[in-house]
Amino acid sequence: MIDAHIHIFPSYRRIKAIRWIKKYIPGLVINEAIEETEILDKLRSLNISYFFNYIYPLRPEESISLNKYNNQLAKRVKNAICFGSVHPDNTDRIKIIEEAIIDFDLIGLKFHPFVQGFKILDKRMEDVYQIMQELGRPIVFHTGFEYFYKAKMSPDEIELILKKYPKLVIVISHMFYPHIDKAFHLLEKYENIYLDGTNIFSNYRESINGENVFEGMLTKKNGEYYYEVCFNYSIFELEKYSHRIMFGSDFPVAMNNLDNIYEYIKNIDISESAKKNILENTAKNFIKRFKPDFFDERGE
Ligand SMILES: [Zn+2]
Numbered sequence: 001m002i003d004a005h006i007h008i009f010p011s012y013r014r015i016k017a018i019r020w021i022k023k024y025i026p027g028l029v030i031n032e033a034i035e036e037t038e039i040l041d042k043l044r045s046l047n048i049s050y051f052f053n054y055i056y057p058l059r060p061e062e063s064i065s066l067n068k069y070n071n072q073l074a075k076r077v078k079n080a081i082c083f084g085s086v087h088p089d090n091t092d093r094i095k096i097i098e099e100a101i102i103d104f105d106l107i108g109l110k111f112h113p114f115v116q117g118f119k120i121l122d123k124r125m126e127d128v129y130q131i132m133q134e135l136g137r138p139i140v141f142h143t144g145f146e147y148f149y150k151a152k153m154s155p156d157e158i159e160l161i162l163k164k165y166p167k168l169v170i171v172i173s174h175m176f177y178p179h180i181d182k183a184f185h186l187l188e189k190y191e192n193i194y195l196d197g198t199n200i201f202s203n204y205r206e207s208i209n210g211e212n213v214f215e216g217m218l219t220k221k222n223g224e225y226y227y228e229v230c231f232n233y234s235i236f237e238l239e240k241y242s243h244r245i246m247f248g249s250d251f252p253v254a255m256n257n258l259d260n261i262y263e264y265i266k267n268i269d270i271s272e273s274a275k276k277n278i279l280e281n282t283a284k285n286f287i288k289r290f291k292p293d294f295f296d297e298r299g300e
Contacts, residue, residue, distance in 0.1 A: 144177035171193075
């Protein structure tokens with residue numbers, strides 16, 4: 001199984017990030033001081049063969065050092081597929097991206113516009129999209145959970161980028177939750193789109209006495225009501241496009257305990273072949289598409 005959405009950050013960011021998620025989900029069993037080796041052991045113990053590691057700078061001064069960090073991580077940990085990033089406030093964006101992709105050998109870029117504080121149609125991002133299209137490498141965007149982040153990004157904005165940069169490959173993380181239909185609409189219309197179901201397949205539930213910050217659906221089971229973050233779209237479409245859908249956990253800032261998340265996705269009600277795509281093959285083919293030698297170099 002491949003976990004296509006992990007956040008191993010340098011410790012100064014890791015502690016803050018885990019503290020932040022635990023503020024909203026106090027029941028999580030995760031130590032904010034968790035070490036990189038413990039994260040890797042945990043993934044290994046749950047049979048994760050490969051994982052995607054995402055970092056992104058909150059300040060422009062962090063961009064290069066974070067990219068370097070992920071470059072080092074990829075060298076230390078042979079089953080990590082590492083992404084870089086950049087901040088719109090960096091004036092030397094192109095140089096940073098070329099260094100990340102060419103010198104640091106990172107596979108693509110990840111952006112979290114809500115946390116990094118920019119709009120994806122920001123003029124400063126145009127050269128970023130242009131160079132990524134030229135390099136033929138993917139961009140991963142955080143999307144959805146807008147009520148929680150108190151920020152907005154419409155699927156139309158992604159569509160405008162795709163129209164202007166038709167060869168750019170984009171991964172839509174979190175499928176615009178709760179508007180999953182809009183993510184599938186883009187998937188159907190544009191060949192270069194992939195979806196990432198991180199957090200959707202998290203089995204996250206909140207009591208109806210809470211604020212429902214994660215926009216869960218009101219659900220009733222065994223006579224009890226709760227808010228549930230779940231896949232609220234067509235299982236038929238999930239099957240049909242499973243070769244373009246990946247799965248991830250967001251660990252160590254996941255919305256549920258990791259074993260619970262993996263158990264949940266392994267038991268969703270779709271065919272074994274679609275499940276195999278979502279849990280492994282799509283991510284594997286994605287890696288091969290951008291790094292054709294990745295598995296050969298690892299003797300696979
Ligand atoms: Zn994430």
